Amino acid sequence: MxxxxxxxxxxxxxxxxxxxxxxxxxxxxxxxxxxxxxxxxxxxxxxxxxxxxxxxxxxxxxxxxxxxxxxxxxxxxxxxxxxxxxxxxxxLKPSQFLLIILSLILSAFDYRQHSFPFVIWFIFALSFILIFPLSPLFYFWLILAVLAEKFNLRVGSGDFLWFFTASFSLTFLN
Structure with missing residues (x-):
């Protein structure tokens, strides 16, 4: 029940x-x-x-x-x-739950609009930053997002912002 x-x-x-x-x-x-x-x-x-x-x-x-x-x-x-x-x-761990929910919402925006509102990502990213510990990998993704916004890297800044958020719950070391 x-x-x-x-x-x-x-x-x-x-x-x-x-x-x-x-x-x-x-x-x-x-x-x-x-x-x-x-x-x-x-x-x-x-x-x-x-x-x-x-x-x-x-x-x-x-x-x-x-x-x-x-x-x-x-x-x-x-x-x-x-x-x-x-x-x-x-x-699912809490960080995985939040990441999958974020991914679902952003995917729906991407499907409909071919982009997503920055504020949606920011709300989730802020909650990740407040709840989970930071690592140097996060800054790498943020720097790439800024570079993708300024220069044509053939990958959108939104993709790097998603990687930033994903790096809170995905690890290649375990």
């Missing part, structure tokens, strides 16, 4: 991540404003907002205008639910 509860909580977070991916590029509030269909602008009823279940039961179409709902939402909801369950059963 605990695992089912954690799965539901994780899917709710995944739904919120989808909202973040939709609204931040449009500079809309992630707190205020009801969810609506992007095609017909119809406000969604509570039954349309049940993570995973609503999209499956509607056949990935809006109940009102029948426009297609991107699979990205159900992917975020299910993936988040699975990640939360894996963390709950101690399969």
């Amino acid at each position: 605990d695992i089912l509860f954690i799965f539901v909580i994780g899917s709710i977070f995944g739904s919120f991540f989808g909202l973040i991916v939709d609204r931040i590029p449009l500079r809309k509030s992630i707190i205020f404003g009801r969810s609506h269909c992007d095609s017909c602008q119809q406000l969604l009823a509570y039954r349309d907002l049940i993570p995973i279940f609503s999209q499956i039961s509607s056949g990935s179409h809006c109940r009102y205008c029948k426009s297609k709902i991107p699979y990205l939402y159900v992917f975020l909801e299910f993936s988040s639910a699975l990640i939360f369950v894996l963390a709950w059963v101690n399969y």
